[in-house]
Amino acid sequence: MERLTPRVRVVWLLLALVRAAIFGGAIVGAAFGLTRTAVWESAPDVLVPAAVALAVALALLRILVAWRRYGVWRFELRDDDLYIERGVFTRVKTVVPYVRVQHVDSRRSPLERTTGLATVVVYTAGSRSSDVAIPGLTPTRAEDLQESLRQLAIETAGEDAV
Amino acid sequence: MTTLHPASVAVRSLSRSLNTGFLFFVVGIVASPGGNGTNLLSVVGLVAIGIVLGIVYEFAYYRRFRYELTDDTFDVTSGVLARRDRELPLGRVQNVDIRQNVLVRVLGIAAVHIETAGGGQTEVSLQYVDEDEARRLRRQLRDGVSTDASDTDETGTAVRDTDAASAGDETVLFEIRPHELAILSVFTIDPGASLLGGIALSFASGFDPVALVPANRLGGLPGPETGLIAIAWGLLLFVLAAWLISAALTFTRYYGFRLTRVGDELYYERGLLQRYSGTIPLEKIQTLTITESIPFRWFGYAALSVETAGYAPGQSDSRGSESAIPLADADRVAELARAIEPFGPIDLESPPRRARERYAVRYLLVVAAVVGVAFLLARYTGFIRQWYVLAALAVLVPIAAHLKWRNRGVRLDDRYVLARTGFWRRTTKVVPYYRVQAVLHQATIFQRRRRLASVTADTASSASLLGRAATAHDVDTDRGLEMQAAIEDRLQERLRARQHQRTGRRWFRDGIDPTDEESATESDGEE
Structure with a gap:
């Protein structure tokens, strides 16, 4: 079983922080607006501290999940299929037979480029979110993976993939 | 051109x-x-x-x-x-x-x-x-x-x-009978119809909701407040209008439904005003779904729909066009489904009993939430007084949990995955192994507490966007892993078998005079 590059935690943590900041800013701002303006006359005093506490708690949870996600993520190129294990709350184990691979993408977001990482996305004709993305790969490993997946998909290519 | x-x-x-x-x-x-x-x-x-x-x-x-x-x-x-x-x-x-x-x-x-x-x-x-x-x-x-x-x-x-x-x-597989069409029209709830019903009602009342409520007669009735009765009356009218429109729509949609098989294709036609007809190549069928919704199940009726990869998810107008049989005797539906995909008996393996406990806990939480909301309403508005009466709903919890548990099951046939779920709308999915695109083994945090998991056999069919893929819900974790491996193995096996069959047929065609029926018609036509 192959693990992701540990550096992927940086990407996930940064994303978690940005999302937590946006969400926290929204609820704290709303609470602040409610107490300062005349919208809600008898707003309790604890509203703003409660909003801040909620925002901090959610941020902590997000960070924890982002950290834990790395521990859970695993993938493996098996004989006939690609096997992936992921998910902190909902643990998902996906099996994608090579026969079913339609095409393979490798992509790098700006955040991934700054941290020197890449993501490989495997597409199938399936309709239920089975397009699988493997994040946190070094660019060379991503290239290798893409190439070997392509080879395996061609080797096993059967009839009409639908 | x-x-x-x-x-x-x-x-x-x-x-x-x-x-x-x-x-x-x-x-x-x-x-x-x-x-x-x-x-x-x-x-x-x-x-x-x-x-x-x-x-x-x-x-x-x-x-x-x-x-x-x-x-x-x-x-x-x-x-x-x-x-x-x-x-x-x-x-x-x-x-x-x-x-x-x-x-x-x-x-x-x-x-x-x-x-x-x-x-x-x-x-x-x-x-x-x-x-x-x-x-x-x-x-x-x-x-x-x-x-x-x-x-x-x-x-x-x-x-x-x-x-x-x-x-x-051309062989006729199914023709809708008048009583089947009548039952279908009466009991089908068309989501669009409720909207139309609302529009029709507002037109009928001249955009004044009060016009349709006979306020002067309600005044004399005994009981609580007339306001509640007026609301109930309005709702009744609305439901009645929606129901009538829904019945009319369903009637025109499935009037004269006919399913035939020509060679290796299914051909359907239907409709009273708008005439629809189309073909479904048997070669392209991804999934069969047998649906037994609650009023129909009581009468012993079922429906069959056929999914191909042709219609894009969410494409308007695709609804119904994939329906192979809108309503027929459950036995007849099973027989027809087997004529398309010869799957074995629907002899399903139930989820473990601890899944039932899980549903009971889930429903108990729902009841608790309802009671809580009622309590808050009683505390702050006075709209409801006896909020604790709602706790009697807890009696229904074991029944509901049991029914949910009993209507779920899965079976790994030699050539097909069969998965059933749903009490109100019980669907049994039949997926040939060689149509499986990926196999997912999912366990939420609550499922993991009870060592349960859901296994989904994903296909390329278009109707599975709304959580309708063939899923074995709440099976034992280890059994789930076993299933995942088994589905994948049989997929590979079936693919190899089909590959073999195809090359064999090609060799046969090239080498020897075409003798099968299809080739015979071809050579006839070429003269």
């Missing part, structure tokens, strides 16, 4: 000018010269311009539109401003549908829609061609598909006219 039917200019112009005419009407109202008032003359003028533009456009569309059926592709050249040449390999055609509304039926023309697996919408729409031409196209596309699917290498076979041959081997 063939053009569309000339009458299509008139029909298309009509619908087009309704659109553009309305658009220019709005533009005219908004940008009417003279400030405050709307200048009637300029509005009418703009509408006229809109209509004329629409007609000119449609005429140009008709002039530009050309299609041709070649040996292995269907070519379409179209477009007025942006031009497009499209080639559709016949082997990739999933469905061919013919649609006719009332106006078009009077003129003897029809719209032909051709679906392939890719893309977000219908790949080719011919609006409109002659009725006979539509039928001819469907037949020839089918022939092209069937030869192409069974033998991709063979070339040079001219387009054949197998009119007589196909008429001969």
Whole structure:
């Protein structure tokens, strides 16, 4: 079983922080607006501290999940299929037979480029979110993976993939 | 290259000018010269311009539109401003549908829609061609598909006219009977109908809801407040209107439903006013779904739908067109389903008993939430007084949990995965192993507490977007892993078997005189 590059935690943590900041800013701002303006006359005093506490708690949870996600993520190129294990709350184990691979993408977001990482996305004709993305790969490993997946998909290519 | 039917200019112009005419009407109202008032003359003028533009456009569309059926592709050249040449390999055609509304039926023309697996919408729409031409196209596309699917290498076979041959081997699989149509119409709830019902009611009341409530008579009745009865009365009227419209819609939609099998294709036709017909190649079927909804299940009825990869998820109008049997005797449905995919007995393995506990806990939480909301309402508004009465709902919890548990199950057949779920709308999915695209083993945090997991066999079918993929809910974790491995193994095995079969058939065809029925008709047609 192959693990992701540990550096992927940086990407996930940064994303978690940005999302937590946006969400926290929204609820704290709303609470602040409610107490300062005349919208809600008898707003309790604890509203703003409660909003801040909620925002901090959610941020902590997000960070924890982002950290834990790395521990859970695993993938493996098996004989006939690609096997992936992921998910902190909902643990998902996906099996994608090579026969079913339609095409393979490798992509790098700006955040991934700054941290020197890449993501490989495997597409199938399936309709239920089975397009699988493997994040946190070094660019060379991503290239290798893409190439070997392509080879395996061609080797096993059967009839009409639908 | 063939053009569309000339009458299509008139029909298309009509619908087009309704659109553009309305658009220019709005533009005219908004940008009417003279400030405050709307200048009637300029509005009418703009509408006229809109209509004329629409007609000119449609005429140009008709002039530009050309299609041709070649040996292995269907070519379409179209477009007025942006031009497009499209080639559709016949082997990739999933469905061919013919649609006719009332106006078009009077003129003897029809719209032909051709679906392939890719893309977000219908790949080719011919609006409109002659009725006979539509039928001819469907037949020839089918022939092209069937030869192409069974033998991709063979070339040079001219387009054949197998009119007589196909008429001969047509077998009727299903014809809706009057009482089935009646039951279907009465009990089907059409989501669109409730909206229509609301609109109809507001028109009937002259946009004044009070008009329909006989307030003077309610006053004399004993009981709590008249306000509640008025609301109940309004709701009753609304439900009644929605129900009537829904029944009428369902009746016209499935009137004269007929399913036949021609060679290796299913062919359906239905509809009273709007006439729909289409083909479903057996070769392209992804999933069979047997649906037994609650009122129908009590009467011993079931429905069967067939999913192909042709219709894009969320595509409007695709609903119903994949329905193979809207309603029939449950035994008959099972028999027909087996005629399409010969799966074994539906002898399902139930989820472990601890799954039932899980459902009970879940429903208990729902009841607790309801009671909590009622308590808050009672505390702060006084709208409800005896909030604790709602706790009696807890009696239903074990029953509901048991029913949910009992209606779930899975079976790994030799060649098919069977998965059933749902109490109100019980669906049994039949997925051939060789159609499986990926296998997912999912366990939420609550499922992991009880060592449970859900296994999903994902296919390329279009109807599984709304959580309707074949899923074995709440099986034991280890059993789930076993299932995942087994499905994958059998997928590989079935694929190898099919590959073998295909190469064998090709060798057989090339080497020896064609003796099977399909080839015989081909050589007849080529004379």
